[in-house]
Amino acid sequence: METTKRREQLKAALVAAAEWEINTGGLRGLKARQLAYKVGCAVGAIYNVVSDLDDLILLVNARTLDEIEHKLVAMAGPAHDPDEATAQLVRLALVYLDFAAEHTLRWRALFDHRLPEGRDLPDWYVRNQVRLFGYIEQPVAMLQPSASPEQRRLTARSLFSAVHGMVMLGLEEKLQRIPLPALREQVTAVVTAIGRGLREVP
């Protein structure tokens, strides 16, 4: 019993330390030795609570997804007409942009991390990802009431992908970084256009 509790404490400490490291130096900055030093355990002890660093990164990424979800929840709620649905899509997109701008390295880790060849993402993680799309499906359903659930899911994913692309390339230094206020305007303009364009004319 006591051992289980100690393991859980060590695991929590490792996840917190890994999160800090990723948010400071990105995925590349994550080193087992440094983590062990930070939480005050032996390097080998890490592998008693996670099977490898990839496992640890998944736990950090799951926390990041949770944090994004909490912010999305605050923006969600029923939309009563297509204009409200469009406004809601814009709010969701801006929440996502703001999160990415504030926690860039941690957000990037969600997309940059790749499991070694042949290893699939665990089901619990995939379910977390998919749940986030649900927040977009609601307003999409208001814009396209006659679309099937499957079509809505695809549209929600496409909308997310479009916004993600704007956020990613907008925050990217390589292609000349867009200042956050201008990027917020761009995301607002494009998502508003999508909302307007997607809307079924009765």
Next chain:
Amino acid sequence: METTKRREQLKAALVAAAEWEINTGGLRGLKARQLAYKVGCAVGAIYNVVSDLDDLILLVNARTLDEIEHKLVAMAGPAHDPDEATAQLVRLALVYLDFAAEHTLRWRALFDHRLPEGRDLPDWYVRNQVRLFGYIEQPVAMLQPSASPEQRRLTARSLFSAVHGMVMLGLEEKLQRIPLPALREQVTAVVTAIGRGLREVP
């Protein structure tokens, strides 16, 4: 004279070999030793024609940009009304998607390659990137005739980013890859919606 010619030949051979390697194994697969073996030169000879592998990757990426541009040119041309402009945006987006689907690793190298800290992209390369956005600015100008050139540039970049996001996450194994025909439909639907929504009502 003879030396210059030989250098140029070696350079061209190295770029071709590097392109092949990137298209087969991605950026990570690129190794100086393997390149030297392929073109039949000493490893050290590589550094007589490029300063390092990053330089070589930039040359490969520039060729990829050229190839994409050739395909875009075939789709460009004046749009006479907003519907034509929207249809053109869809065609450009599909060309981009098809290229990415066919040459995924080479296309990914455009975005995954990062110069070492403190080194900027050379001007000639940045100019190549920027030129590609020009093809999107033309139909955008038809949709939003009263926008300033600066606004158009931003909108073109946002549209590109949105399409890039859909292409990237659609082809991504991690988030469940979307079959190409379905992805083409999604890109068509979203870009059509954007075109419709962006259009200025006179």
